[in-house]
Amino acid sequence: MAKQEDVKKVVLAYSGGLDTSIILKWLVEEYQCEVVAFSADLGQGEELDHIPEKAKKTGASSCHILDLKEEFTRDFVFPMFRANAIYEGRYFLGTSIARPLISKAQMEIAAKEGADAVSHGATGKGNDQVRFEVSYYHFNPAVKVIAPWREWDLNSRTALEAYAKKHAIPIPTNKKVPWSSDRNLLHISFEGYALEDPWAEAPEEMYTLTVAPEDAPDQPEYIEVEFEKGDAVAINGERLSPANLLAKLNQLGGKHGIGRVDLMENRYVGMKSRGVYETPGGTILEEAHRAVESITMDREVMHLRDSLVPRYAEMIYNGYWFAPERIALQALIDETQKTVNGKARIKLYKGHCRVVGRDSATDSLFNVDFATFEADEVYNQADAEGFIKINALRLRIAAMQRAAKK
The missing domain is CATH 1.20.5 (Single alpha-helices involved in coiled-coils or other helix-helix interfaces)
Incomplete structure (x- = not known):
């Protein structure tokens, strides 16, 4: 825990929501320090509207917003998808993979601003506190970290709202059903409050990126996704940047109700937690990537890589993106992807995406002369x-x- 008298300036990972707005004011009040707000644009869309005004009105001395969508997709999402990494067989790691990039950018701003400390809004019960802080220490082992949820006595929604009213912090009133959400270009997650009963179905009005599968178009849609060295580069022959490609897949998948997952996951801190996720583009991307691998990757190479994927996914989920074991494993994974060049044809229909064709003009290992039944x-x-x-x-x-x- 950072000593209050040692902190003169802190950079806060700020979303503009109620929790981080309260944290911003709390830092100013409790630490008597300057607070610099930082928001990473990872594809949240309208959630970033009016962030600088909100931050300054709540007490921030300045606010940085960085557009990191391309870096996020190119340097974090795509390397992870080269491994087909899915935590516990269900979770596409959409929140997990965002935290190391946010931490990296936050530490760069802290260095630029000459800040004494960094702060985040993760609770003491969750995974994000580990993901943020392990990454902070990777960049500066001496950095002071302030984690308000582990320090303050605002331990209930009622207490938070009372604090907000006392300091004239606006309280959102437009939620039909309470839940906590986190959004970026790869996914949106929901947890807590209305979802804490594992038997209760998630309310339909909660879903943001996808239509209900039963309301999706009655006609299937076929798309082609092209890959070079394991990374998607084009949809239906149109080459797109990484972020624009993922956004396009999100639009296509969302229209057909693809990518909804309701699961119980094992948090790193030891408890089970229910999470509901929408990952429309990522679901299509993983299906297409496996299809191209199936025709281009050597059997034993594939089996070796696949045997390591659960461990790789755990590294990301638990917050060790910058750890040497993840970096070493990434080198092996990337070596396996050198021949993953080709395209997959995917059928989108009523919540499902299914491979119906795969081809590689340069690296196919399929030889009909050997495989034929004739x-x-x-x-x-x-x-x-x-x-x-x-x-x-x-x-x-x-x-x-x-x-x-x-």
Whole structure:
């Protein structure tokens, strides 16, 4: 915990919502310090409207907003998708992968501003406190970190609202049902409040990026996604920047109700937590990427990479993007992607995306002459007998041993 008398200026990761607005005022009041607000534009859209005005009205000396959408997609989302990384088989890591970039940019601003400390709005129960702070220490091992949720006594929604009223901080009144959300170009997440009953279905009015699958178009839509070295570069022949490509996939997936997931996840701090996620573009991207890999990647390379993916996904989920083990594993993953060049044809329909075609003009390992069920001149089927007997040898020896014991 940072000593109040040692902090003269702090850079706060600021979203403009109620919690970080209260934190901003609390830092000014409790630490008697200058507060610089920082917001990363990762694709939140209208959520960033009027951020500088809100921050300064609440007491910030200045406010930085950085457009990081391209860097986010190119240097964080795409490397993760080269691994097909999904936490516990369900979660596309949309919040997890955003935190290291936010932390990186926040630390750069702290250095530029000559700040003594950095602060965030993550609670003491969640994963984000780890993700932010591990990343902070990667860039500056001596940085002072202020985590208000671990210090203050504002431990309820009622207490927060009372503090907000006392300091004339506007309280949102437009939510039909209470929940906490986090949005970026990869996804939007929802948790807490109305979702804390794991048996209760998430309210339909909560969903933001996707239509209900039953309300999606009655006709399927086919798209083609092209890849170069494991990264998507074009949709239907149109080359797009990483951020624009992901935004386009979000639009296509959202229209067809693709990418909704309701899950129970195991938090790093030890508890189970319910999360509801919308990841329309990411769901399509992962399906298309696997399709191109299936025709271009060597079997043993694929199996080796896949065996490491759960560990890789845990590294990201737990906050270790900048750790040496993740960087080393990324080098292996990127090596496997050098031949992942080609395109996938995907069918979008009523909440589902399904591969219906894949092709690679330069790196396909599929050879119809070998794989065909028709007559061929390149594969001697009689060779399989020796292959089978050699691979069954240990089983044959065990069977002989069991017979001898009888």
